[in-house]
Amino acid sequence: MTGRPTNDDMASVLRDALEDAASNVTISPDALGDIRRRIAARRTRWLSFPALRGRGATMISLSTAVAASVAAFAIGVGSCSPAPHTTPKPAAGPTVPAITSGPTGSTTGATPSPTSSGGGGQTLTASVPIYYIGANDKLYREFHSIPVGNGLPAARVKAAIAQMLDGRTALDKDYSSQWPASASVRSVSVTGGVATVDLHGATVNGFDPAGNRAALQQLIWTATAFSGGTGVKLLFDGQPRATLWASRLPVAGVLHRAPAVDVLAPIWVIDPQQGAVSGRSVTVHLAGIVFEGSIQMRVRSAIGAVLQTKTVQLSVGAPAQGTATVNLTLAPGVYTIEAYFFSMATSCDCPMGIDQHKFTVR
Numbered sequence: 001m002t003g004r005p006t007n008d009d010m011a012s013v014l015r016d017a018l019e020d021a022a023s024n025v026t027i028s029p030d031a032l033g034d035i036r037r038r039i040a041a042r043r044t045r046w047l048s049f050p051a052l053r054g055r056g057a058t059m060i061s062l063s064t065a066v067a068a069s070v071a072a073f074a075i076g077v078g079s080c081s082p083a084p085h086t087t088p089k090p091a092a093g094p095t096v097p098a099i100t101s102g103p104t105g106s107t108t109g110a111t112p113s114p115t116s117s118g119g120g121g122q123t124l125t126a127s128v129p130i131y132y133i134g135a136n137d138k139l140y141r142e143f144h145s146i147p148v149g150n151g152l153p154a155a156r157v158k159a160a161i162a163q164m165l166d167g168r169t170a171l172d173k174d175y176s177s178q179w180p181a182s183a184s185v186r187s188v189s190v191t192g193g194v195a196t197v198d199l200h201g202a203t204v205n206g207f208d209p210a211g212n213r214a215a216l217q218q219l220i221w222t223a224t225a226f227s228g229g230t231g232v233k234l235l236f237d238g239q240p241r242a243t244l245w246a247s248r249l250p251v252a253g254v255l256h257r258a259p260a261v262d263v264l265a266p267i268w269v270i271d272p273q274q275g276a277v278s279g280r281s282v283t284v285h286l287a288g289i290v291f292e293g294s295i296q297m298r299v300r301s302a303i304g305a306v307l308q309t310k311t312v313q314l315s316v317g318a319p320a321q322g323t324a325t326v327n328l329t330l331a332p333g334v335y336t337i338e339a340y341f342f343s344m345a346t347s348c349d350c351p352m353g354i355d356q357h358k359f360t361v362r
Contacts, residue, residue: 008226123147123148124148125148127143128143128146128160129160129225130143131217131218131222132164132167132176133177133214134176135265137210137214138214138266139214139264140265140355141270142171142172144160144171153190153195153229154188154189155188156226157195157197157223157226158185158188160223160225161197161219161222161223162184164222172273172357173274178205178218179202179215179219180202180205183201184202185197185198185199185200186199186200186237192230194231195226196232196235197223199235200237203241203244205246206246212245212249214263216244216251216255217258220232221257230254231255231256232256234251240252260289260321261289265355266290267339267340267341268286268287268355269284269286269337269338269339269357272337273359275357275359276359276360277360277361278359278361278362280331281329282330282359283326284326284327285323285325286312286326287314287324288353289321289322290317290318290322290341291341293313293317293322294317295312295339295341296309296340296341297310297326297339298338299328300336301333301334302335304336307335330361333361334358334359334360335359336356337356338354338355339355340352340354
């Protein structure tokens with residue numbers, strides 16, 4: 001497969017490299033028992049505080065809250081500018097080598113797992129980008145480390161779509177999928193940058209024009225997140241269709257990504273991902289499609305106290321998706337990164353487009 005590597009692919013290689021390094025760490029024989037003891041201790045008492053978005057309460061342990069409330073930290077801001085694209089593409093953080101398929105079928109960025117495939121070879125595991133639907137029917141992206149068959153583009157696309165169809169797989173529970181629960185992937189093939197995806201059980205869905213359009217773009221963005229990916233052809237139990245669902249979405253021929261400004265969420269917290277565990281040095285990767293590329297970021301402690309608020313300048317402003325990095329040094333504890341923007345079109349000085357990820361520093 002040839003063509004310009006996407007930022008999705010480049011970020012995937014970095015994640016795979018980190019996973020490979022992590023695999024060489026020596027684990028204490030009592031590591032599992034120690035982890036279980038920590039979990040049991042944290043379940044003894046809980047506090048809650050209202051989440052900024054009003055989506056419920058974020059639960060935290062009392063012991064973690066006390067430790068985090070006295071945490072000291074220092075923050076520095078930097079930025080990284082992505083290579084220019086003729087069409088806005090989603091940001092992926094730092095620049096890394098492209099993912100390519102070697103002449104003998106080997107795949108950079110995928111690592112063998114102990115599980116053998118049915119054909120006698122090994123099943124590879126790789127970090128793949130998957131898109132989910134969040135607030136206002138906008139798309140958010142996560143990276144999931146999952147089995148990808150032989151690691152070639154078709155196998156990666158099939159694995160990613162299978163994961164995407166079940167919104168319960170999202171790490172951030174604010175994200176979901178709006179495909180019918182009965183949907184599954186029969187097969188995927190890739191020719192000339194176009195992924196042909198054959199689905200089963202996907203022809204019936206609730207009438208929701210905006211949600212249905214978001215679901216279709218969710219699949220298209222996920223299926224084209226490989227190097228050289230240009231479009232998607234959809235089949236349903238082996239047959240093409242002109243339209244889909246009661247919304248009568250056009251699905252004939254080759255389908256392409258809609259402009260990023262139309263379908264992607266205005267703010268992304270790319271890293272750390274929801275539920276991540278990191279060392280004390282934390283690099284926060286942010287992306288956004290906002291006026292003049294100016295966004296806000298804040299760090300909350302485990303009990304919800306705002307520890308720091310900063311204005312962050314993205315590499316570019318709307319309609320392109322800009323990126324930035326913020327370097328943190330944090331004491332051990334539980335934190336939440338929140339990113340948002342203020343709209344110039346309203347008189348309300350209200351945070352908008354909030355994306356937030358909770359993570360742990362060891």
